[in-house]
Amino acid sequence: MAEYVAAALFVYTDDTKYLIDPVQNNSARTRITAVAFEAFMQTPQAQLEGIDHVVVAGSLEVIKEILRLSMKYHFSIGIIPTEKQKDLIKFYDLPKNPTDAAELALRWDGQVIDLILCNGKIMLFKATIGRIPLLDTPAKASWIRVLADALRKFVGFKLYTFKFSTAGKQKINTAASGCMILQHSRGSFASRLMSHDHSFSDGMISMVISAPISIIAYVTLLWQALRSSKGYKKLPSSIGYIKSPQIDIEPETLFDVLIDDEDTTHTPLHCETILKAVRVNVGKSLQDEGVGAAGAGEIIDIDNLPRENELLKAKRHKRIPFFSYASEERFQDLFPALREDARINSIYLVLMVLSTMLATVGLYLNSASVIIGAMLLAPLMTPIVSLAMGILRGNIDLFKNSIGKIVIGIIIALLSSALITFLFPDKPITEEMLARLNPTLLDLGVAIISGIAAAYSKSFKEIIQSLAGVAIAVALVPPLAVAGIGIGRWDFHFFYQAYLLFSTNLVGIIIAAIFTFRVLGYSAVVRSKRSLAVVFIFLILISIPLYLSYARIVDDRVFEKSWQHERFLVNEKYLIIRNASLFRRGDKRIILMDILAREPLDRSDLNAFKKKIQANFSKKLIIRINTFYIP
């Protein structure tokens, strides 16, 4: 059964005057002397004569003054919150109802708790330095204000260099967008990101340091905070954590420090714990937490904070990038694999020759399945992915090696297919070859999607086997083989069109893979913009012929469709066009038509038909017809 104090002083303000009656008429039968805050502050000693418990209802500022006097006059404190003091209710687990709150406030078994002083000011819940959008959301703010405030903070979101010193003489140099000092793990959005091993009375100050490497990383962090209510055993990336009885914070720039969302001071900031400073009546859940071990060891978890090159980047005061970047140490498995992929070896050379030979024979056989086999065998995709990473990170060695490997692969492929074509007695042009002579912007689309898939597959070991599917989708070797056949036939148009398709695939994959790696956070701390610019110029240059080709194909399809409405009266014979297909061979356009006719067509009919087509359409059209007779 609860026990209550026999007598208490009730300190109120104008805003909490209405609580005098409920407090005085308390069910605990405690004798209450009500006194206005201003009057109490004028003669506190006299007012406290014979009283060792004070109940207070007022603003945070008022409560902090009472806490300060409590340290001096050693009285215990009960707090009656108003409805609007949600943070107070949450942090001390106080009842919302005034009668219940008064009942708790008048108990004699208050919890001994520490007080944190930051630059001499009492901090009850938290202190915020710099920018920690959304994590520093005030408890009583409306969501519109929260969002507006977050957006404002995201603009110009930067990392600054900070120096942190602890009671254990640890000095930490790092970069951060901001940091937050927490009194207690309860209720705060930020406290969801760390383990809950700290309490009101452990003599420690907890500090969360926010150092996101990108906006994406920060959004991920917010998502993690939103998902977890129990805290993480391992700190999320972008977050550092220090726990110490005393923390000094010295940022390179002067920052305002917001204490409990109200009071302000500025950096440098010195925060210290006054161990077991006051006795306060808190809610049952906090009483159950018990008293922490005073003087327990410091915790310094700063593995996720920027260092070395990353710190240099922060010193440049650039905005936090949208996408993440990383040092090689962060991806220790991937980079050696990529370096290996960029090296020329005998397996690569043999596979390149075999896949091109297979593709060339498949093209001559007009066999899709043989060509697919060649695509699977082709080893070109891996150096292209390495090249993308080399460009993204400005890694000259990776770039040079992979470029060299690709160029050698291309030369081998062209020579192999050209040689087979030289040796081939018959040189038919098959549909599989023709299909690779009209690259368009759509092919660039296929290459881009495949490039994304390739980089994504490479980034995750568990889906690396999907690279085979990517190789089939983008089909690098068959267009190269067709280009080689063009060389073997001494047909520049053949070579150019097929090589354009290969170049489309190559540039598309590189661009998409760079983008994907960047989104996945593989870009270097200090990126090479020049190499990126060169690749984008290539993309634009290759898009011009592709766009023209695409526009031409659209025109051709419209032209083909229009023929379904065309009829011809030739020497009194009525010719109905059923289907028309247009093919291009260099400058020549070949139209293949299926026509319906009632009577047999002789040479004179066909000549008249040809003349009509050439007069009304184009003289350059080469006409091929299949005639079907109406019964």
Add this chain to the structure above:
Amino acid sequence: MKNLIHLSILLSVVFWLGGCEQKPVINPSGKTIKIGIIGPLSGPDDIKGKEGLRGMQFAMRMQPYLQNGDRIELVAEDDRNDPALTVQSLKNLVQKNMISAIITFSTSDPVLAMAKVADDYKTPILAAIATHADITAHNGFISQICFDDHFQGTTAALFVRDELLIDKVAVFLNPRSAYSNDLATKFESKFKSIGGEITDTIHLAEETADLSEKIKRVHNQMPELLYLPIGAKDVLRIIKEVRDLNWKPRMMGSDGLISTMLTQHKDELHLLDGMLSIDFFAHGMPVTPFGEKARDAYNDMYKGKQRVASTTYSLLGLEGYALLLDAMNRCTDPADRQCLNHQIRSTENFTGLAGKITIGPDGKAQRALCINSIQNGLSEFIVKVY
């Protein structure tokens, strides 16, 4: 990076310069070339003449000068579509107005009358809407910009037989119209020659009192299609009789039907829904660059104003004017009638509004016709026959 910026600027300038097209500048010479127009500007067929003239006037707004700077002037004569007046108009224009060429919007009968004397006047005449096959025969000066009835009748018969797969057709004709007779005869002979059956050939008098009886007789023969190379008024009478019988055969009209309906019988246009018709143009058909240019100019002219719909007659007027100027531009002296006649008859692949037009030495035009389906007052394009 600087070099790249310079290259980009250079490329932009090159592309921009490449995209610029310089329009030829024509300096007026002070001379005037007269083009005569003969057509019914009054009387029951006045719409043909008025619409043709409107098309020519619009074309003149687009192209008021020849390339040598000579200004074009139009001189119109109303012949009320009466053969005697047509011949008189020809005489007036040639002898009094000193025109260089004539475009006529009269129908086949008046133009056939003119054909008999055309050589006497040695003046090139372009027949815009007279489609009779004999118009260009027996004279060296009348040329057609329209297709002729031989082509139209043959095509209609083949389309009905080979595309609609119809075996039995009844034909209605106006015995007093050379155009109607010619077209019906050509259709019948071709249709029969390819195995089709003509169930009836109905001759329509002006006020056929027994039309109802005739239609019932036709109905009894169960033709699948009625071929109607007759005037819009007669087409409407037949449609109403057919409806009274609750009969729904397919019907096919000839060139100019939709234009006459649009201008003279707009209230009854809905009765033609579903009917097939042959014409020079169609709603929704692909047009040539010249067609696009004319459409843009037309839209500009009627910007913010009540639009007047184009008809086949006005479009043929526009084309005729453009073709005539094309021939004039090929003559050293555009007023030289002999040269002009020769150039008209040497027109090869002239780009009209919807396709190419070639006029041979015999004065006949080779141009495509459209077979359309009338839906909601519009001629919806089905096929184009070359």
